[in-house]
Amino acid sequence: MNPSPVEAARPRLGTLLLRRGALLAFAAILLVFALGAPNFLAPGNLANVLAQSAILGILAFGLTTVIVGGGSNVLSGGLDLSVAANLGLSAAVYATLDNAGYGAFAGIGLTLATGLAVGLLNGLVVVGFRLPPLLATLASMNLVAGLELVLTENTVLPSASPLLEWLAFGVWLGVPALAWVLLGVAALLILLIDCTPFGLRLYAVGEYPEAAHAAGIAVRRHVFASYLISGLCGSLAAFCSAAWFSGSTTGSGEMLLSVVAIAFLGTIFSRRLRPSIGGTLLATLLVGFMINGFQLLNISSFWVNGLQGVLILLVVALSGLSRKEP
Amino acid sequence: MNPLTRLRAPLRLLTLFSLLLGAAPAPADDGAQVPSLAGKRIAVSMTGTSHYFDIKAFQAQVDEIKRLGGTPITLDAGRNDRNLVTQLQTVVTQKPDAVIQTLGTLSVIDPWLRRISAAGIPLFTIDVPSQYSLNNTTSDNHAAGRALAERLAQDTGGQGNILVFNGFYGVPVCAIRYDELQKVLAARPGLKVLQPELRDVIPNTVQDARAQIAALLNKYPKGEIAAIWAAWDIPQLGASQALIDAGRSEIRTYGVDGTPEVLELLKRADSPVGAVVAQQPELIGRTAVRNVARYLAGQRDLPKETHVATLLTTRDNLDQVNRLRGDQ
Numbered sequence: 001m002n003p004s005p006v007e008a009a010r011p012r013l014g015t016l017l018l019r020r021g022a023l024l025a026f027a028a029i030l031l032v033f034a035l036g037a038p039n040f041l042a043p044g045n046l047a048n049v050l051a052q053s054a055i056l057g058i059l060a061f062g063l064t065t066v067i068v069g070g071g072s073n074v075l076s077g078g079l080d081l082s083v084a085a086n087l088g089l090s091a092a093v094y095a096t097l098d099n100a101g102y103g104a105f106a107g108i109g110l111t112l113a114t115g116l117a118v119g120l121l122n123g124l125v126v127v128g129f130r131l132p133p134l135l136a137t138l139a140s141m142n143l144v145a146g147l148e149l150v151l152t153e154n155t156v157l158p159s160a161s162p163l164l165e166w167l168a169f170g171v172w173l174g175v176p177a178l179a180w181v182l183l184g185v186a187a188l189l190i191l192l193i194d195c196t197p198f199g200l201r202l203y204a205v206g207e208y209p210e211a212a213h214a215a216g217i218a219v220r221r222h223v224f225a226s227y228l229i230s231g232l233c234g235s236l237a238a239f240c241s242a243a244w245f246s247g248s249t250t251g252s253g254e255m256l257l258s259v260v261a262i263a264f265l266g267t268i269f270s271r272r273l274r275p276s277i278g279g280t281l282l283a284t285l286l287v288g289f290m291i292n293g294f295q296l297l298n299i300s301s302f303w304v305n306g307l308q309g310v311l312i313l314l315v316v317a318l319s320g321l322s323r324k325e326p
Numbered sequence: 327m328n329p330l331t332r333l334r335a336p337l338r339l340l341t342l343f344s345l346l347l348g349a350a351p352a353p354a355d356d357g358a359q360v361p362s363l364a365g366k367r368i369a370v371s372m373t374g375t376s377h378y379f380d381i382k383a384f385q386a387q388v389d390e391i392k393r394l395g396g397t398p399i400t401l402d403a404g405r406n407d408r409n410l411v412t413q414l415q416t417v418v419t420q421k422p423d424a425v426i427q428t429l430g431t432l433s434v435i436d437p438w439l440r441r442i443s444a445a446g447i448p449l450f451t452i453d454v455p456s457q458y459s460l461n462n463t464t465s466d467n468h469a470a471g472r473a474l475a476e477r478l479a480q481d482t483g484g485q486g487n488i489l490v491f492n493g494f495y496g497v498p499v500c501a502i503r504y505d506e507l508q509k510v511l512a513a514r515p516g517l518k519v520l521q522p523e524l525r526d527v528i529p530n531t532v533q534d535a536r537a538q539i540a541a542l543l544n545k546y547p548k549g550e551i552a553a554i555w556a557a558w559d560i561p562q563l564g565a566s567q568a569l570i571d572a573g574r575s576e577i578r579t580y581g582v583d584g585t586p587e588v589l590e591l592l593k594r595a596d597s598p599v600g601a602v603v604a605q606q607p608e609l610i611g612r613t614a615v616r617n618v619a620r621y622l623a624g625q626r627d628l629p630k631e632t633h634v635a636t637l638l639t640t641r642d643n644l645d646q647v648n649r650l651r652g653d654q
Contacts, residue, residue: 039419039420039421044419045416045419052412052415055408153525154493154525155493155495155496156433156496158433158496168437244411245407245408245411245433245434246436249407249431250527251406251407255408291412292416292419295401295413296416298399298400300400300402302402
């Protein structure tokens with residue numbers, strides 16, 4: 001029996017709501033805070049939220065890139081659970097080198113190399129040994145977190161350098177340096193993934209690997225590249241984190257779930273419910289504005305976790321609905 | 327005769343002395359003459375509210391602000407540095423009449439405390455000796471740390487190996503207590519800290535400390551460890567549980583805070599708890615708020631630090647804790 005027009009329209013309505021509704025919901029949340037929370041719209045406050053979002057945002061960009069290249073199925077698609085641990089290790093490497101008197105060039109270079117090395121390891125295991133990314137990056141996460149413990153002995157390593165000082169307190173055009181870093185990294189990755197043949201092929205590899213292979217695209221090389229980008233994002237976020245905390249601090253692994261949540265939440269901002277850097281940026285800012293608005297409204301920030309959970313459930317439910325669409 | 331019984335009388339004198347000593351810089355006040363906070367918004371910024379000390383200090387601040395007619399803005403970072411820095415940034419936007427920051431790793435929060443101070447918001451602290459703080463309300467951790475370490479040295483007869491939890495040296499009060507331990511040990515070459523030092527963690531502090539000590543008890547048979555020291559008493563709690571599990575009654579534990587579970591352990595016949603410095607988190611919280619009220623009423627002669635009395639608690643003077651805190 002053919003479904004009645006009403007039944008057929010239901011999932012489409014859901015998808016439509018999801019596609020257009022996400023931005024509307026974002027706007028509505030901002031409106032509520034603008035009306036209810038004192039000083040929410042003050043330029044200084046908005047700039048602060050941008051800066052506060054830098055660490056999670058850049059980590060989530062890395063994860064998003066991996067999801068684009070590996071497909072968005074949580075169990076079998078692209079996933080990098082080592083991003084937060086990578087940040088921890090990279091920040092510890094930077095703080096250690098800085099405190100040991102290595103110059104800015106060596107410190108920055110070796111920190112970036114640390115991030116890339118983690119990406120390289122993930123790429124080798126996932127592409128080379130064909131292990132499921134969920135398990136492969138879970139293993140590398142533990143390895144990297146262990147290396148961080150060896151380096152820091154699980155203590156805070158205070159550190160100060162002109163770079164960290166500039167990142168933490170630098171301001172350009174009234175906007176903090178960390179906000180520029182977030183926007184800069186987002187712009188670069190949007191250019192790379194949305195506007196270049198590489199990005200187009202990465203999407204093809206992630207969504208239809210067989211078709212991409214048949215079309216002559218080097219599938220494995222692209223997936224490998226996505227892990228390298230994610231590794232680099234880990235060390236870029238490490239600079240932001242080291243600036244934020246004046247050195248390396250423990251507990252970076254706690255960020256992982258927020259990063260995963262943001263990356264998947266980001267899909268609701270794309271018209272075809274696919275992962276995108278722009279969507280992830282919006283999701284990062286949404287979470288950042290919620291934390292900020294809740295504090296200004298004097299509501300416990302723990303509600304943000306609950307609300308984030310509800311939003312993710314909504315994404316999962318609605319993307320399930322949209323898959324059933326004929 | 328039990329050596330503890332023999333020592334009871336001098337110990338009582340000692341603890342009474344430390345009580346008086348600790349009380350001296352912070353004259354007890356009943357709060358009757360504290361200026362009103364009517365119309366004032368006071369931000370209570372907590373590093374976390376998951377332990378006895380935090381919860382009591384937090385609740386006391388909120389209650390005292392309300393009692394004085396003010397409005398508390400409550401902020402809890404849930405023991406997460408990222409949340410803590412974010413909340414300290416956003417609090418500048420909230421423009422409260424004053425901020426009270428409780429605990430935190432100094433190197434992480436100090437740059438952001440500077441921002442609050444630079445924004446013209448009066449900044450007060452609990453257990454954070456920041457240069458930007460107008461007044462820091464705290465226990466005299468030098469005296470408390472020294473008394474605890476000396477008690478450890480006395481109980482062990484100045485001989486043996488000590489396991490030390492030193493995971494939070496970045497938290498100033500922990501650093502002071504640790505340094506006092508080292509000073510006391512320097513004068514007693516018979517006492518040695520086993521290397522590597524142990525790292526206490528947050529969260530899962532109790533379980534983690536219990537597991538670490540349980541493993542080390544297998545490594546070091548009877549007679550090889552004399553005592554276990556921690557800068558606070560939540561790892562001490564885990565360590566004590568591990569000692570009870572393993573039946574290693576020859577080892578004693580030492581820590582700071584006076585968390586009810588640790589005081590409860592002190593009551594056991596073969597308690598592994600050697601001593602715990604009991605703090606008065608409620609009085610610390612109330613005192614910080616009263617200092618804010620005085621400052622906002624124009625009293626600008628506040629000392630840089632206000633000390634609140636502590637009590638070196640052993641099984642012999644357990645009853646004095648209740649009297650000291652007056653809240654149990």
